[in-house]
Amino acid sequence: MSQHDFNIANQSFPATRTDLNNALVALASNSSGDAEPATKYANQWWYETDTNTLKLRNEANDAWISIAVLDQSGNAVQSITTAGLTLGSTAISATGTEINQLDAITRGSILYGNASGATARLAAGGASTVLTSDGTDISWGAAGGGNTDTVVFPNLASPDNTYTSSATWSKGSLSDDDYVWMYLCGGGGGGMESTYNATGGDGGGVLLLYGKAKYFDGGAYVIGAGGAAGAAVGTSNTVSTFTLTSTYGSVVYTTLTGSFNNSYVDGENYNQMMIIVDPATFTTQSTTLIQARNSTPRFIIGDEPTGWSGAQGTAYRWMNADGNKDAGYNGIFGGGAGGGRNATANYTGYGASLYAGRGGSSGATAEAGTVPGGGGGASTSGGSSGAGAAGNMRVYHV
Secondary structure (H helix, E strand, C coil): CCCCCCCCCCCCHHHHHHHHHHHHHHHHCCCCECCCCCCCCCCCEEEECCCCEEEEECCCCCCEEEEEEEECCCCEEEEECCCCEEECCEEECCCHHHHHHHCCCCCCCEEEECCCCCEEEECCCCCCEEEEECCCCEEEEECCCCHHHHCCCCCCCCCCEEECCCEECCCCCCCCCCEEEEEEECECCCCCEECCCECCCCCCCEEEEEEEHHHHCCCEEECCCCCCCCCCCCCCCECCEEECCHHHCCCEEECCCCCCCCCCECCECCEEEEEECCHHHCCCCCCEEEEECCCCEEECCCCCCCCCCCCCCCCEECCCCCCCCCCCCEECCCCCCCCCECCCCCCCCCCCECCCCCCCCCCCECCCCCCCCCCCCCEECCCECCCCCCCEEEEEEC
16 A cells, blocks of 8 residues: 655655655555545545555546446445446446346236336246236236126117217216227118008118227217108118228228118128127227127127027017018117018017017008017008117116
8 A cells, every 4th residue: 555646756766766666656556545645636546445445546637437346355345326227328227126027026926017107027827827007007917707897888778878869979077098988779661661561661770889989989979869650662771871080090880771681791691780880999809799690699709798698589689670561570789570460460569679679560550660679560551560670878887
């Protein structure tokens, strides 16, 4: 350990030699000592022996900059003091605490950004759990039993809102990522008038849309008005539509009209009845949730939801109910058909519906269908047939 003022005074040759040697020893030992050198220079090294700290004098020559602490017994650098570290051209902004998250990390743990914007550890979840997100933070949750777990079906008997006239839909207090169902029912068809065979009006068609509230927010919906009462022929059922905003492609979703038994999809007489509007969220699922024809449903994702079962077969139609010269067909999701008449049975019954309106009964003065989507009843020649009922739109928050 040696320190020197690095100033060689005028003196005899032996003294000068001693002074030079002392200066060189101090220079070689970085002016080591327990106390700082009495004479200090800008950019001078000093090794403080009592703390094992290597220091450098600043340019202003008014303070020391600590560079590193050495482990003398282990012959190693114990720590480096730095206000920042740059690797290549990239400055390291992580704190030592954050970097230490990588040290001896437990098996199965992952690193993530916590609520404070810092790096933190998330321990492995329990057996059969999956990593989930609420849109802000991640956590482990119970694994689903299949794709249907990501689709929450509503109680169709309890809509949050019912709309009977055309307008623009607003999500209101719902968050962007809240899920909703849009249940569109078209207007029923008007019944016909005839001396012999007269058919009731078809029930209004149906289309159910499922997706995040943000996809529907600001979209325009149009409610089918229902077909007018007919004379020699009945009038068609009418469509209800929902149109997404231009942000989401201005896609138009439309209920179907007429009888669906001869409408073919994928080589079979099926039509889309329930559609996932935001398919990007469901990368493992079809955009069609359920395809159906009037007599038979085909659930593309999972099985029929609990509580959605209803009478099926030729007398019950999922999409809507067809008019008939005899008794009107019953509907399940779509409107019931109006009652018809034939040469042997002057007045026959109307078609009911599980979730929509019933058809009107037939007669000399036939009934109109019931909202939403009931078909009008047929009448005798010279009588008065029934008009189809208007559709509606029901919204469910799930």
